[in-house]
Each structure stands twice: as structure tokens, then as C-alpha cells.
Amino acid sequence: EKGGYDHFMLKEIYEQPRSIRDCMRGRIYPNEGKVQLGGIKDYADKLKNIDRIIIVACGTSWHAGLVGEYLIEEYARIPVEVEYASEFRYRNPIISEKDIVIAISQSGETADTMAAIELAKERGATIFGICNVAGSSIPRISDAGVYTHAGPEIGVASTKAFTAQVTVLTLMAFFMAQQRGTIKESALVSLLTELDSIPDLVDKCLKADNHIIEIATALKDSSNCLFLGRGSGFPVALEGALKLKEISYIHAEGYPAAEMKHGPIALIDAEMPVIVIATRNSSYEKVISNIQEVKARKGIVIAIVTEGDKEVRKMADYVIEIPDANEAFLPLLATIPLQLLSYHIAVMRGCNVDQPRNLAKSVTVE
Ligand code: M6R
Numbered sequence: 001e002k003g004g005y006d007h008f009m010l011k012e013i014y015e016q017p018r019s020i021r022d023c024m025r026g027r028i029y030p031n032e033g034k035v036q037l038g039g040i041k042d043y044a045d046k047l048k049n050i051d052r053i054i055i056v057a058c059g060t061s062w063h064a065g066l067v068g069e070y071l072i073e074e075y076a077r078i079p080v081e082v083e084y085a086s087e088f089r090y091r092n093p094i095i096s097e098k099d100i101v102i103a104i105s106q107s108g109e110t111a112d113t114m115a116a117i118e119l120a121k122e123r124g125a126t127i128f129g130i131c132n133v134a135g136s137s138i139p140r141i142s143d144a145g146v147y148t149h150a151g152p153e154i155g156v157a158s159t160k161a162f163t164a165q166v167t168v169l170t171l172m173a174f175f176m177a178q179q180r181g182t183i184k185e186s187a188l189v190s191l192l193t194e195l196d197s198i199p200d201l202v203d204k205c206l207k208a209d210n211h212i213i214e215i216a217t218a219l220k221d222s223s224n225c226l227f228l229g230r231g232s233g234f235p236v237a238l239e240g241a242l243k244l245k246e247i248s249y250i251h252a253e254g255y256p257a258a259e260m261k262h263g264p265i266a267l268i269d270a271e272m273p274v275i276v277i278a279t280r281n282s283s284y285e286k287v288i289s290n291i292q293e294v295k296a297r298k299g300i301v302i303a304i305v306t307e308g309d310k311e312v313r314k315m316a317d318y319v320i321e322i323p324d325a326n327e328a329f330l331p332l333l334a335t336i337p338l339q340l341l342s343y344h345i346a347v348m349r350g351c352n353v354d355q356p357r358n359l360a361k362s363v364t365v366e
Pocket residue numbers: 058059060061104105106107108109110113156157158159242243246359361362363
């Protein structure tokens with residue numbers, strides 16, 4: 001049932017070109033520049049007039065929410081707040097009938113996320129669910145929603161469910177932008193055409209696996225690891241750090257790259273691997289200066305770069321190339337090598353990759 005892979009996690013990492021494609025099927029029409037989301041189409045008018053969106057989730061799903069914030073604000077120009085469900089539910093949050101709350105959950109059974117939904121519902125908000133498990137509790141208590149269609153995810157560490165959640169949020173952002181007229185049809189044609197090719201680019205990212213095994217060998221005995229990214233690369237850094245800590249038990253932190261100088265830089269020495277999302281996009285030059293700061297303190301830099309990059313290669317100890325793509329799609333690509341890196345490190349450390357200690361696949365208690 002592991003399809004020839006040693007672990008479910010690896011199988012699920014490798015399934016991503018397919019799971020992302022399944023998630024987009026019947027929902028995008030690149031030639032027409034159209035996104036169709038049957039699950040939320042009845043709310044098209046409401047989406048035209050809302051003032052804000054609140055996203056609630058936990059763990060990896062919360063990271064997907066941060067990517068969603070970036071995309072919805074960028075394309076649909078709706079202010080978004082991303083909340084940990086566990087905090088939101090106990091904060092007497094300010095919500096009304098005007099709000100849309102998007103709950104993201106792979107399992108559809110997470111207790112804190114369900115409680116956050118109930119609270120938002122009581123106060124009149126409209127609830128959209130983004131879930132993977134069909135017929136689970138969250139889709140049932142939501143007003144509307146979009147399934148991720150990633151297929152069953154067995155590994156406790158979420159991989160293909162995350163990229164599917166990000167894919168749905170990308171589609172939602174474009175759908176909302178289309179409804180609100182904040183995007184030109186021609187722009188949508190080119191974005192959707194590129195999105196349509198993402199499964200092939202994810203496949204290319206997977207090809208770096210052997211090189212990643214070499215890097216994993218060099219990092220496997222570290223006790224700490226820092227992950228840095230900017231813009232939509234920041235949630236990717238958080239997700240990379242969570243993956244590493246939960247399956248390999250190496251202490252890892254994700255930070256917005258520019259925050260390094262406000263504290264974490266004090267940790268950097270020759271023992272500290274720093275994984276940096278340094279692809280060629282709007283924050284490229286700034287990330288390069290962050291890398292220089294790390295190297296000046298002898299930190300070990302592992303950089304995720306755009307194919308063909310020369311500048312970062314000169315400074316970094318290791319580089320992992322990913323295909324060039326619009327910044328909007330960076331999380332879908334840059335996440336892949338980080339999943340593989342954590343996986344190999346955990347295997348080398350003899351950890352139980354599919355069932356890490358102290359963790360359950362779905363957290364149905366508070
Ligand atoms: O099923 P959910 O998406 O609601 O689960 C949320 C978190 O418990 C989950 O993402 C957790 O952080 C994973 N183990 C991460 O890999």
C-alpha cells in the first residue's frame with residue numbers, strides 16, 4: 001500500500017504532481033481566464049462586498065492560511081487575518097454577519113478549528129471550509145467549501161494536503177479577484193496557464209532528491225536549524241521548520257528573513273544550518289544580504305534558488321534549484337525540497353517518520 005516507497009510520507013511527497021492536478025481539475029479554464037469553484041459560487045455576490053476575511057486553522061493548515069493571506073490580499077485586495085484556531089476561540093473575537101471565515105483542515109476533525117467555526121457561526125459569519133477528508137465534521141458544519149482532493153494522507157506529517165490547501169487558496173484568491181474585478185482577464189489567462197503547468201514543475205523539484213540526500217547527510221547531526229524566507233517564502237520557512245522538528249526532533253525555527261537581526265542572529269555560528277528561500281523574486285536582493293549576514297558569522301547556508309542562479313551559489317554552502325515561476329506559485333515549489341530534506345534527515349536519524357512520537361494524525365481534543 002506504500003506503493004513501493006519506504007514510508008507513506010515519501011509516497012505522499014511524490015504524489016504531489018498528481019494531487020495538485022486533481023485539486024485543479026474542472027476548476028480552472030486557462031484559455032478563458034476563468035476559475036470555477038462550485039462549492040462557493042453561491043457566495044459570488046457576497047464576495048464582491050466583504051470587507052475582510054478571517055482564516056482559522058492549526059499547524060500546517062495555518063501555514064497554508066498564511067500563503068492564502070498573501071494571495072487573497074495581492075489579487076482580490078481583501079484584507080485577511082490568519083488566526084490560530086486555538087487562540088481565536090478564546091479571545092472574544094470581533095466578527096459579524098459581514099465576515100467570511102475560512103477554516104482550513106486536512107482531517108476536518110481538529111477540535112480547536114471546529115470550536116472556532118462554531119463561535120464564528122454564532123456571531124453570524126459565513127463559514128467556508130477547505131478540507132481533505134470528504135464527509136468529515138468541518139465540511140458538515142460549514143456553509144460552503146472546497147475540497148482539496150489530495151486523497152488519503154496517512155503520514156502524520158502533512159505534505160500533499162498542504163500543497164493541495166495552497167492550491168485551493170490560490171484558486172479562491174483568483175476566483176475572488178475575478179468576482180471583484182481586481183484582476184484583468186489577460187492577467188488571469190497567464191496566471192492560470194502557469195498554474196496549469198505547476199504539477200510538471202513540482203515533478204522537476206522532486207528530481208533534486210539525490211542531491212537533497214547529500215545535504216541531509218551533512219545536516220543530520222545538527223541540533224538546531226533556522227529557516228528564513230520573505231513574502232510568500234515566509235510561510236514556506238515556517239512549514240519547513242515544522243516538518244523538520246516534528247519528524248526528526250531537531251529543534252527548528254522559521255523566521256521572516258528580515259527579523260533575523262532582531263534576535264535570532266545571536267544564535268548563528270559554525271554549528272547553525274540556515275535554510276534560506278532565496279529564489280529570484282521581488283525580495284531577492286534583500287535575501288542575498290541576509291545570506292551575507294549569516295555567512296559573516298560562519299553559519300551553514302542551504303539556499304533554495306531559482307534554476308540557473310549564480311549569485312547565491314557563490315555564497316551558499318549548498319543550493320537546491322527549483323524552476324522559475326511567478327511569485328504567486330513559489331510556495332507550491334519551494335516546499336517540495338524542504339519536505340524531502342526533513343524526510344531524509346529523519347530517516348537517517350532512525351526516527352519513525354510516519355508516526356512521530358507524541359503526535360496523532362488528527363488532534364480531536366483540545
Ligand atoms: O487536520 P488538520 O489540518 O486540521 O490538522 C492541523 C494540524 O494538526 C496538522 O497540520 C499538524 O500540524 C501536522 N502534523 C503537520 O504536519
